[in-house]
Amino acid sequence: xxxxxxxxxxxxxxxxxxxxxxxxxxxxxxxxxxxxxxxxxxxxxxxxxxxxxxxxxxxxxxxxxxxxxxxxxxxxxxxxxxxxxxxxxxxxxxxxxxxxxxxxxxxxxxxxxxxxxxxxxxxxxxxxxxxxxxxxxxxxxxxxxxxxxxxxxxxxxxxxxxx
Numbered sequence: 001x002x003x004x005x006x007x008x009x010x011x012x013x014x015x016x017x018x019x020x021x022x023x024x025x026x027x028x029x030x031x032x033x034x035x036x037x038x039x040x041x042x043x044x045x046x047x048x049x050x051x052x053x054x055x056x057x058x059x060x061x062x063x064x065x066x067x068x069x070x071x072x073x074x075x076x077x078x079x080x081x082x083x084x085x086x087x088x089x090x091x092x093x094x095x096x097x098x099x100x101x102x103x104x105x106x107x108x109x110x111x112x113x114x115x116x117x118x119x120x121x122x123x124x125x126x127x128x129x130x131x132x133x134x135x136x137x138x139x140x141x142x143x144x145x146x147x148x149x150x151x152x153x154x155x156x157x158x159x160x161x162x163x
Contacts, residue, residue, distance in 0.1 A: 041075070
């Protein structure tokens, strides 16, 4: 399988940081970055991305150093998929994951938010009907179980990502 090459631009500070971590692990920069990316893809680690609107307001620091890394076709495909899923470029995904910044999968949160909205709408309808005298007894066990399930998913998500 032929290897592919990725080029990313990083700042002097990021380069120094990566170089330092690579040195501490006894690897060259390319191997260090590649190992981090492989580990990240293997664990399918969710990483936290900050609010992009705040990032756009800051003047971006110029990235002056190129780092070259080789990937297999399948590794490159996985990298592209993960970057696309997180709505960032491959270069940005590589930068964030190698600098050990957390990236977070918002798709999962959107699904949980949608479920919570549906539950909230149902509760509002029940409250309206109860206040109007249309119903007198409401069984909320199913709703309680759904909210508990969503809470459990969120708790597991944050436990995995906040350490």
